[in-house]
Amino acid sequence: MPQFFNKKLLLLLVSIIVLVALIGFSLREREELTWPEQFLKDTTGWVGNVFNKPVSGITGFVGGLKDLQHTYDENKKLKARLDEYVLLKTQVQDLKEENEELRDNLKKEDDLRKYSPTQATVIGRNPDRWHEMLTINKGKRNGVEKNMAVITSNGLVGKVKSATDFTASVQLLSSIDKANRVSAIVQGDDKAYGLIEGFDDKKNLLLMKRIPYDKKIKKNSLVITSGYGGIFPKGLLIGKVVDVKVDQYGLNQTAYIEPSTDFYDINNVMVVQREVDGVPKESEGEDEAE
Amino acid sequence: MRYFILSFIALVFFVFESIFAQMFAGDAFGADKILVPHFMMIFVFFLTMYGSRKMGMLYGAILGLTYDVVYTEILGIYMFLLPFLAYLISKSMKILQNNILVACLTALLFTAVLEVVIFQMNIILSFADMGFGEFAERRLIPTLLLNLAFIIISCYPLKRMIEMLDLQGETE
Structure with missing residues (x-):
């Protein structure tokens, strides 16, 4: 009997060592996930995609019904703001043209503001809500890479934490992580x-x-x-x-x-790629620091 | 064939957790309450209780690893914890009476243990900064209520299904 007990204790100790090693390995700042991880993520991503379509269809329908109740009030408010909007639009157009003209004069082509967006759908969320992360259905094949900004129509929501071939994990701004700046x-x-x-x-x-x-x-x-x-x-x-x-x-x-965005109700996002290249890899700045 | 069915059910629970989190992440239950679905873990607990310990620990390890890789990106925590809790649950079921009410309460108790251990791990790794009181009020109690509801709905079908697959033959 004592021998039997020892075997179990040994197994427990070994697994604790493996646990600590694995945690250490995964906390390291990693450039890329290992291929088994990528494979698992792609596979579950595909399954998630299959399940997500009917579910989001139903929730979309229910949400639509809810919206319908407030349509009349909203419509009144929106009409009141429409005039304001037209004015603003002409102003923006004017400023844009002026900006371009001035840029032309200066022969300055780089613009930190310019970016190209990739549309993506959220197919999952981390159920244990310690690490606020979303899974989206676009990956490296669609040009999504690590550290890109992720936005909705309302504003910034987070950045890409890791990307596999067909999916990517988005770390939300609300996630508590020292590397998230x-x-x-x-x-x-x-x-x-x-x-x-x-x-x-x-x-x-x-x-x-x-x-x-x-x-x-x-x-x-x-x-x-x-x-x-x-x-x-x-x-x-x-x-x-x-x-x-x-x-x-x-x-x-x-x-x-x-x-400006609601971190809890995100269904469609855009992954944005800045057109001006960043600084070389060694000093990728605040987003990578620590 | 029965392993195929079992794996398929496990996969459904695995994906359903994520979809549930995505659908009800908002303020469906009050904005500052956080409800964590532990459906997959409850499946593993029931598998241990009504199937066999070996199966429970094996599925616990595989599902835990997948959970770590896909959702949290911190490897090891769930992979280690799920088989460990499955082991403890099979030990405690030898002492406790084997009726469905006791089984449900045990599953709930172990869900609470899981949640608290995960909380402590995240404190150690500095991914969380709340005190225990706040944690209990905002996370633990809502989470337990949600999972209790899930256990009540699914305990009987889960029990029937696992018994029908007849995994008892595997026990040592």
């Missing part, structure tokens, strides 16, 4: 730069840290990506400031940002 700007008369890192999931607010202490930040000013991270294009909307606090040593400020 985005360089951002608070718009206003006095632009303030900072890093989006961390998420207060009780209040559903993003934290923008490392803003210099002397910057005056107004509430309700918009926050966009700066494009200085090396991978993200400039000008993707992140959210708006709701609160500002000075950090504990008084050297920096932290802004609390209400995200």
